[in-house]
Amino acid sequence: MSDAAQLQKVLERIDADFDNSLERLFALLRIKSISADPAFAAECKTAADHLAKDIATLGLTSEVRPTAGHPAVVAKSGVKSNGKGARPHALFYGHYDVQPVDPLSLWHRPPFEPAITDHADGRKIIVGRGAEDDKGQLMTFVEACRAWKTVTGSLPIDLTIVIEGEEEVGSKNFVPFLEKNKGDLTADFALVCDTGMWDPNTPAITTSLRGLVYEEVKIKAANRDLHSGIFGGGAQNPIRVLTRILGSIFDDDGRITIPGFYDGVKDLPPDVLEQWRKLDLTPEKFLKPIGLSIPAGEKGRLLIEQVSSRPTCDVNGIVGGYIGEGSKTVIPAEASAKISFRLVEGQNPERIRNAFRDYVTSRLPKDCRAEFTDHSNAPAVALDWNMKPLAAARRALAEEWGKDAVLMGSGASIPIVADFKRTLGLDSLLVGFALDDDNIHSPNEKYDLRSFHKGIRSWARILAALAETPKQ
Template identity: 65%
Template sequence: MSELDAVLAKIDADLDASLERLFEFLRIPSISTDSAFKDDCKRAAEWLAADVKTLGFEDAGLKPTGGHPVVLGHAPKPGKKHVMFYGHYDVQPVDPLNLWETPPFEPRLTTLPDGRKVITARGACDDKGQVMTFLEACRAWKAVTGSLPVGITLLVEGAEEDGSKFLPEFVEANRETLKSDVVLVCDTGMWDGDTPMITTGLRGMVYEEVIVTCANRDLHSGLFGGGAQNPIRVLSRIIADLHDADGRVTLEGFYDGVPETPTQVLEQWKGLGLTEESFLGPIGLSIPAGEKGRMLIEQVQSRPTCDANGIIGGYTGEGAKTVIAGQASAKISFRLVGDQDPEKISAAFKAHVQARIPADCSVEFIKHKGSRAIQLPYDMPELTAARSALQEEWGKAPVTLGSGGSIPIVGDFKRTLGVDSLLVGFGLDDDRVHSPNEKYDLKSFHKGARSWARILAALAE
């Protein structure tokens, strides 16, 4: 039996004990966004640090930030590749509590109607269960061989669900300590229950709020209608003009830095079978709304987008109130890809808005932090190693695909530390992440640990 085979056998034999460790972790209500749970967040960090110390990580412990502490530990391996693993121990609030079928912090193993065994609890998938898949792989390597196959720095934060507010400055202040060859991130998902996936890209983000003011108060539409400018009308035009008839964003220079996906990658995506019926049907839609001439899978994960996320203005209560609002506002988000520059996109958006503001009206902008997109090189050695390891475990080649979402801290790892991030997760679309009755498939947890054991072995080679 090879070392790797022995490690995998150890993971199999230790599954019940692994579940009990995960359940103990899940019982701690580490809700980072609610100050009432501050002590629980620290307790979760202390529990994790104590567990990490048993795996051979030097000086594993809590490090302060401006908010909840991070758990940091090092296990060097001279002569071998050094990786940094990133995850988070905090969880989302549980509201609405009445929709939970079982108490959110009383984890249990249940069986779904289709026969799948699942772990139910807040944080089961996002992200405690995912973090523990990696730690269980490390535990098995340590138990079988006495050490880890590569050097590892472990960085687990406690405020991801609160925007990772203080982590970028922690990373900047600890650049030397966090040096590594690659970052491993386990906060993503699989293509389906039997097909692993490596997330090769993350879209960036620009988020803007715009407030249009016309009259100095709300006006009677019978007296002023037709003469006074209506800020909702102004704002509606601004939003409508953000796209042309083909679904392309009209901001000047918006597509600067947007790459074309390699032909061989597009061919792989065609074979994934993502259709309008399968993707849009469950949400009651059937017609893709993105750029014409692009596959649906491109529209949702490899092309830039612009969306109005909210419009506020005028009377929205019950019944009628015939007013012309004095003010109207909107929240607009842009998802970025390739080398699109958040600052240039923000400036182009402001120019777009200001060009459509009447001379006797005014506009105010509220800017939020932006982030650049991340794209792994398709020939990245670590990507090749992980792809091979996942195929060995799951019996089929993993899907390599970008994500339509954003994980801003991954961009900070690239900009501050100069390293790429390999995103491998085992969540499923039906895990109800951020919703009541969150779950994590037992198969995802078990084979996730086995997958990380294989990936570590592949990186060591």
């Protein structure tokens, strides 16, 4: 049987078995694997056990391995532990943990009772926590492997699968796990299915990810909360101090004023910028669905640059003083804010963190002091547009979707991609089938039924294309 005929049989198997693929996904979605809440630790272990058992049916050696937190799943297709062989060897990554469901009152149906419903525009969608992020996404790959195994008795390439349970809480225990197990995780490249499409009909490959620095700053003044009638006008108010400092971070053109913030930041190459310009991402398309109309980033930059390839700063939350029902005239003793910086290639997370702290402390009145907490940091990642697996995936996606895949930058951060490069020496191929309206991290999370179906078919084609790609 020719390679093309073999692939066609695999695609036919995916179509014929799709109802069973859905039920397998639903079984995983019913598990309440919320990594952030210790009350669901047993459910996280259940999800790991479930996936290990399911993947073992594909003929892979599959086991649940402990970490300092929630366990990880590691499965191998019988390749040698050093990963060396004639065929390409990929390390596939996904995560089984999900976000908390709060506020529960905003869900249209119970979040762990998945169902297929109709979207307002007529699309069929899978609704449930984890439907897209990341259970639906990782199962597109597992189901593609299942089809290959069923039809041919083997996989087109050598494969290691690693699925973690703490991505939604920063993967803090996963990097030590990689260090400890790196001799058993050797591969030629990594595959990550935790990204999105350009639009419902246009596939995409993510070639860059912004890095992240997440800081918390607490401004303290008096030794207790004060009566604003007695002390107002004479005592420093930490909320006023904090908001004045945060407000000064941005100038009138939307640029960040922290000294050295843009050191190392480069403009996009002209040919890449022209490609992005042709994508025509307008405020009408991007902002109107969320009730906005005017881009808030750096003036003189395309909207797609603002959200994909330029560094940013956002205040994610502010707490201070009395926030309960009714009124209480108080000058608080302290106020705090959480701030995230999205970084691009060329920026050093530690330098950005230190520059922010210096910026704050240099602007404090004499009676105030600042305390800082480092919640997370990760460097930006820029992938090689000329890597052979990327070219193979792009051909495969074009065959499935009938149009070229967009090579796009992502404004989000996936720290594990940098960890794969730093710890395992692996470049990553990032292919996913999420859409902008999937409500990830929000109530009523969804995954388009078409994304799930064609995602499986896409991975089947990608595996075939990778098998024909010479090793780098």
